[in-house]
Amino acid sequence: MSTNKIVLALDGMGGDHAPDVIVNGADIARERYPGTSFLLFGDEARLKALVDKRKGLAQALEIVPSEDAVKADDKPSFAVRRRRKSSMWMAVEAAAQGRADTVVSAGNTGALLAISMFAMRMLEGADRPALASFMPTSRGETVMLDLGANLECDADNLAQFAVMGSVFAQALLGLDAPKVGLLNVGSEELKGHEELRQAAALLRRPGSPVNFHGFVEGNDIGAGVTDVVVTDGFTGNVALKAIEGTAKLTFQFVGDAFRTSTFAKIGYLFASGAWKKLRKRVDPRRYNGGVFLGLDGVCVKSHGGTDALGFAYAIGVAVDLVRYEYKNKLVEGLARLSEIRSAGEAPAASLQASGGTA
Amino acid sequence: MSTNKIVLALDGMGGDHAPDVIVNGADIARERYPGTSFLLFGDEARLKALVDKRKGLAQALEIVPSEDAVKADDKPSFAVRRRRKSSMWMAVEAAAQGRADTVVSAGNTGALLAISMFAMRMLEGADRPALASFMPTSRGETVMLDLGANLECDADNLAQFAVMGSVFAQALLGLDAPKVGLLNVGSEELKGHEELRQAAALLRRPGSPVNFHGFVEGNDIGAGVTDVVVTDGFTGNVALKAIEGTAKLTFQFVGDAFRTSTFAKIGYLFASGAWKKLRKRVDPRRYNGGVFLGLDGVCVKSHGGTDALGFAYAIGVAVDLVRYEYKNKLVEGLARLSEIRSAGEAPAASLQASGGTA
Numbered sequence A, B: 001m002s003t004n005k006i007v008l009a010l011d012g013m014g015g016d017h018a019p020d021v022i023v024n025g026a027d028i029a030r031e032r033y034p035g036t037s038f039l040l041f042g043d044e045a046r047l048k049a050l051v052d053k054r055k056g057l058a059q060a061l062e063i064v065p066s067e068d069a070v071k072a073d074d075k076p077s078f079a080v081r082r083r084r085k086s087s088m089w090m091a092v093e094a095a096a097q098g099r100a101d102t103v104v105s106a107g108n109t110g111a112l113l114a115i116s117m118f119a120m121r122m123l124e125g126a127d128r129p130a131l132a133s134f135m136p137t138s139r140g141e142t143v144m145l146d147l148g149a150n151l152e153c154d155a156d157n158l159a160q161f162a163v164m165g166s167v168f169a170q171a172l173l174g175l176d177a178p179k180v181g182l183l184n185v186g187s188e189e190l191k192g193h194e195e196l197r198q199a200a201a202l203l204r205r206p207g208s209p210v211n212f213h214g215f216v217e218g219n220d221i222g223a224g225v226t227d228v229v230v231t232d233g234f235t236g237n238v239a240l241k242a243i244e245g246t247a248k249l250t251f252q253f254v255g256d257a258f259r260t261s262t263f264a265k266i267g268y269l270f271a272s273g274a275w276k277k278l279r280k281r282v283d284p285r286r287y288n289g290g291v292f293l294g295l296d297g298v299c300v301k302s303h304g305g306t307d308a309l310g311f312a313y314a315i316g317v318a319v320d321l322v323r324y325e326y327k328n329k330l331v332e333g334l335a336r337l338s339e340i341r342s343a344g345e346a347p348a349a350s351l352q353a354s355g356g357t358a
Helices: A020-032 A044-053 A076-082 A087-096 A109-120 A155-173 A194-203 A218-223 A233-258 A262-281 A308-323 A326-343 B020-032 B044-053 B076-082 B087-096 B109-120 B155-173 B194-203 B218-223 B233-258 B262-281 B308-323 B326-343
Strands: A006-011 A036-042 A061-065 A102-105 A130-137 A140-145 A179-183 A211-216 A228-230 A290-293 A299-301 B006-011 B036-042 B061-065 B102-105 B130-137 B140-145 B179-183 B211-216 B228-230 B290-293 B299-301
Touching: A006 A020, A006 A087, A006 A308, A020 A036, A020 A044, A020 A308, A036 A044, A036 A087, A044 A061, A076 A109, A087 A102, A087 A109, A102 A308, A109 A290, A109 A299, A130 A155, A130 A218, A130 A233, A130 B233, A140 A155, A140 A233, A155 A179, A155 A194, A155 A228, A155 A290, A155 A308, A155 A326, A179 A194, A179 A218, A179 A233, A194 A211, A194 A326, A218 A233, A218 B233, A233 A262, A233 B130, A233 B218, A233 B233, A233 B262, A262 B233, A262 B262, A299 A308, B006 B020, B006 B087, B006 B308, B020 B036, B020 B044, B020 B308, B036 B044, B036 B087, B044 B061, B076 B109, B087 B102, B087 B109, B102 B308, B109 B290, B109 B299, B130 B155, B130 B218, B130 B233, B140 B155, B140 B233, B155 B179, B155 B194, B155 B228, B155 B290, B155 B308, B155 B326, B179 B194, B179 B218, B179 B233, B194 B211, B194 B326, B218 B233, B233 B262, B299 B308
Parallel strands: A006 A036, A006 A102, A036 A061, A102 A299, A140 A228, A179 A211, A179 A228, B006 B036, B006 B102, B036 B061, B102 B299, B140 B228, B179 B211, B179 B228
Antiparallel strands: A130 A140, A130 A290, A290 A299, B130 B140, B130 B290, B290 B299
């Protein structure tokens, strides 16, 4: 597949507002990324009715009928075994088998991860996948991973995530050598978990595929101290949601303040243009598109509740990754990590003795 | 000691702006909390000069000379062994030995924790201390713990923290039966660490000393879904700092927006009163005062960089805890936890088999 013509497999039935949002999102993306075309999986009659309403979309899009759909509350294991004929499974399969360059779904996150792992398998050198996304900071944008694919991570997982995040930041943010930080606590004599220290030691070795900055703390995420923040899936999921919740709360507080007095309301009228610009700057739709990194394929997860514009942004993330040839770059990076790991006298994994046989 | 007359031991030399901020903070607190008096530990000459400038403060305050001070970069173990004659050690000792009801310090966090654990010991039923604090939410205020005292926590630690947080919220927020949540991830089939599930099962047993809500996610902190959020010290530290960083970032974004155009600047002038009120609502000084819970004593940690008003708020936290007879209430709660734990057929700790001998 050439990088000029990109074929995207879309799960037409995934997400809270499918299939409308999927079709409309594809239509926005089609205009935004010329040369893209779509394989749209789902209920043929419903999809056709929607596609026909959008002038010109039908030429860039092929509907592939699927009989079934993954439900929001399907367990991942159930979805893998029993939803083989779903729009999600078939879309992932198309990307796994090379009929598409990438797959985008707004459906059930756990199911999408499980199906993608099953259908695409892992890349050489990647033990576990990580969910990555990016967010606004005071200096621009920062990539964070893992956001919840793996709750428990060892030193090798974290070091591999660092490589994945670095390549992702190169593809998405256009950086040459993104600064990568490992999320830790900064308290005195509390130097963080053992696996963090081991991962840091590995990433600091000569020939490291990563521009490693060292440890960062929670407040360094928003300050944009590094371009990439690496952590385990438990901490990453909590931190991401805490950040989203705090941003929402702060805007709510500001909104409340503008309603407290007539003066403030007048002030709001004058400032409303600036306010709108600000909402645009932090528009969550712009940051829509989590990616499962480490798979032998490109799988992008859109927020389930997003609108058409948000879904188009998720498609944009997929397009950026394909254009950057992310998979090849990641394989190179992981191979270099593996080399410096073997070169060290004590492999990180074998140091992980705690309880058990010691 | 009676609850009417409260004696506070103050570390006069701890924090970035000691001793000025400590003396001035005590002066503000003296007016705010009638009936309080202070034992102020530190450099006698410097403290006396400052106290004498504040009319009436000398009557409510006794200076206790100390020869040494804990440095900001002292390792906790060093401070415990080698700073016995420091203002921090002597202030903690006064509270541990009953000459004061409580101790407040703005000094080195790790040293304060280590010295307090050494001098005060743990309460019956509390295995490990937890650092707790509170923060504004959309519904009022929420207590969060552990914020970094223990990076690794088992199910019993977490359940005990739930009891500590509940009693702390009763004392500080004046709630009868605070709702307590355990911080977790909400992804499908990723139900969180084993210790979280065990702690939840324990807290749900009949006769639980805690009004247990269940699991909460990162965004539920700011939404104020529960009055208390319990987590391990690693996750809590990262989440707290991520929240602080995001609040700072969002206000910076709003400030930037107001500077973008003349219209916005005019708007800012009209809204400046509301803006000031908002800054007051989220003023970090109001939320100053982390507490090490679980110790056989009341030890309050002020932010090192706070001003006199912030230090007075930290003193207020100490006063609230003493007035509420927090220690007695906590002992009761921990005893009830211990009872329901023994009553269960399978104690939580013995369930924690992973790797090793199995």
